[in-house]
Amino acid sequence: MASENYRVLLINPSSNQFYVPTASLGLSRIAAALPQHVAAQGMDLNVFKWIFGLDEPSILATIENYLQKAARFQALPDLIGLTVYQETLPQAVAIARLARRFGVNTVAGGIYPTLFPDRMPLDFDFLIRGAGERPFAQLVALLGGGACGCGDPAHDHGHSSHRHHRHEDETVAGLSLHPDGRTWVHTGPTAAPPEIEGPLPRRAIFDEFNMGFHYYSVRIQSSQGCPYACSFCANAQFARREWRPRPDAAVLAEVEAALGDPAVSEICFSDDQFLGFSPADYQRAYRILRAVEEISRCRNLRVNLQVRADHFVKALECQPELAGVIRSLSRNFIDYAAKVSRKIHGRPVRGFSLDIGVESFLDERLREFAKGLTAAENRLAVAKARQLEVDLGLYMILFTPEVTLEQIEREFASYLEVYLDSDIFSKTAFLGLFQELVPYQGTPVHRSLAEAGRLVAAGNFTGFRFADLRAAAFYVLYRYQLDSGALEPVEGRGALVGTIRTLLLRSRRLGEAEALRPLLAGVICVMTDRSELERVYGQLAAYEAGTI
Numbered sequence: 071m072a073s074e075n076y077r078v079l080l081i082n083p084s085s086n087q088f089y090v091p092t093a094s095l096g097l098s099r100i101a102a103a104l105p106q107h108v109a110a111q112g113m114d115l116n117v118f119k120w121i122f123g124l125d126e127p128s129i130l131a132t133i134e135n136y137l138q139k140a141a142r143f144q145a146l147p148d149l150i151g152l153t154v155y156q157e158t159l160p161q162a163v164a165i166a167r168l169a170r171r172f173g174v175n176t177v178a179g180g181i182y183p184t185l186f187p188d189r190m191p192l193d194f195d196f197l198i199r200g201a202g203e204r205p206f207a208q209l210v211a212l213l214g215g216g217a218c219g220c221g222d223p224a225h226d227h228g229h230s231s232h233r234h235h236r237h238e239d240e241t242v243a244g245l246s247l248h249p250d251g252r253t254w255v256h257t258g259p260t261a262a263p264p265e266i267e268g269p270l271p272r273r274a275i276f277d278e279f280n281m282g283f284h285y286y287s288v289r290i291q292s293s294q295g296c297p298y299a300c301s302f303c304a305n306a307q308f309a310r311r312e313w314r315p316r317p318d319a320a321v322l323a324e325v326e327a328a329l330g331d332p333a334v335s336e337i338c339f340s341d342d343q344f345l346g347f348s349p350a351d352y353q354r355a356y357r358i359l360r361a362v363e364e365i366s367r368c369r370n371l372r373v374n375l376q377v378r379a380d381h382f383v384k385a386l387e388c389q390p391e392l393a394g395v396i397r398s399l400s401r402n403f404i405d406y407a408a409k410v411s412r413k414i415h416g417r418p419v420r421g422f423s424l425d426i427g428v429e430s431f432l433d434e435r436l437r438e439f440a441k442g443l444t445a446a447e448n449r450l451a452v453a454k455a456r457q458l459e460v461d462l463g464l465y466m467i468l469f470t471p472e473v474t475l476e477q478i479e480r481e482f483a484s485y486l487e488v489y490l491d492s493d494i495f496s497k498t499a500f501l502g503l504f505q506e507l508v509p510y511q512g513t514p515v516h517r518s519l520a521e522a523g524r525l526v527a528a529g530n531f532t533g534f535r536f537a538d539l540r541a542a543a544f545y546v547l548y549r550y551q552l553d554s555g556a557l558e559p560v561e562g563r564g565a566l567v568g569t570i571r572t573l574l575l576r577s578r579r580l581g582e583a584e585a586l587r588p589l590l591a592g593v594i595c596v597m598t599d600r601s602e603l604e605r606v607y608g609q610l611a612a613y614e615a616g617t618i
């Protein structure tokens with residue numbers, strides 16, 4: 071049992087890209103699974119960064135100030151939990167080092183420690199692999215007070231003004247620790263997902279550190295898992311390959327609870343595939359959306375869903391009333407922040423936003439991704455969504471090891487034709503095409519690249535080289551334009567299309583130049599090192615200028 075007033079601080083590190091801030095669902099669930107006498111607070115560094123405008127040093131200084139003050143009043147957290155993604159690892163490590171200076175234990179969880187536990191720095195005291203709710207609560211119980219039965223008088227798991235004394239008997243499924251301070255020891259298998267119906271997530275843990283900022287968007291999971299096995303998808307490694315829907319009543323109860331906060335005006339159903347995979351599943355989706363639509367008649371509410379193209383089309387065919395509900399949801403909403411929306415999306419947002427995992431508009435590339443659908447199905451889904459007058463986002467993967475310059479040109483042409491003609495155009499959507507494949511460990515794409523010796527370690531990231539040197543040249547030209555801010559003043563569809571077409575022409579010439587072969591053969595995607603990008607771009611520009 072954890073002692074009374076055991077304190078837990080759950081930190082969500084900040085991402086490099088702006089997303090609408092929402093309370094971390096994973097951390098809110100971990101907090102909800104803790105016994106009541108454990109005081110849990112949350113710190114959302116995305117709010118610090120994107121809402122309060124703090125840069126990295128200021129964020130760390132804020133955390134340090136908080137720890138100093140807490141230490142003065144003997145109110146330090148006993149345990150700090152951090153969600154870690156690949157891109158947030160450096161920040162999480164900096165926080166773990168800070169915590170260690172104050173004698174506070176840290177535990178890292180999330181996708182990255184689950185997939186790459188042995189790559190995690192020993193700055194963290196513990197890792198949680200897999201779903202965090204159960205192992206985190208067990209770890210708190212283990213650390214939180216009283217003897218654990220080990221018979222070691224030094225091992226009191228005391229309310230830690232001093233750090234936890236570790237030993238190897240602590241077998242919590244999904245937990246990793248480093249008793250010798252040198253290597254991680256993994257106790258038990260990766261933690262399985264918890265029962266789908268748990269207590270309501272405790273999103274309010276973030277209120278205090280958000281200092282007056284209220285989330286207007288809430289993530290709710292209405293189902294878990296996906297039966298498909300796309301070659302790039304880390305979810306397929308992380309979750310079960312089956313779809314587990316929650317009962318309608320439970321989902322709607324969570325929607326109503328979330329709407330208890332008057333600031334909330336957006337519900338994001340955070341599912342791999344909200345609609346499910348059979349006529350009965352589509353019916354369930356319709357029932358939930360119909361109930362939410364009724365709420366939206368008297369409450370300004372926006373809804374966001376993620377779907378597969380093929381099941382979106384099938385759901386509309388099997389459940390024709392779905393179209394009417396989606397249309398109503400889209401129209402019922404008034405965008406009171408239209409000024410901000412115009413800046414981001416080029417126009418006020420609508421009440422229904424649909425994200426489709428399209429990945430590609432070319433059949434040969436969809437086969438490569440083992441996506442299990444065709445380009446025609448993707449096109450049809452986009453056309454249907456546009457008829458419904460919803461906000462539409464497409465997930466694309468353009469830069470892959472095998473992509474050719476001709477494929478990039480065809481993807482670009484299809485993207486413009488199918489998705490981005492003038493009435494739906496926005497710069498954010500335009501740039502959404504140029505996404506890189508991330509080869510997550512454990513995925514089929516990672517395995518095949520590793521077997522072919524084509525993976526390259528690039529800091530915390532795993533990158534790859536391009537087979538087509540013209541594609542490598544385009545990647546460098548595009549990334550340089552984007553990262554150097556050269557695309558910022560380019561506004562409007564015509565100007566952006568013109569810029570990309572020029573880059574494609576330049577890439578063809580550069581990629582075919584014999585003298586540039588060694589340089590382009592060394593280009594790594596993802597290029598995270600700015601100086602390396604500048605060096606390669608500089609040489610390409612010098613070649614074009616005839617100075618090399």
Ligand code: SF4
Nearest residue numbers: 296298299300303342
């Ligand atoms: S990409 Fe989407 S459809 Fe494919 S396995 Fe992942 S969640 Fe399922």
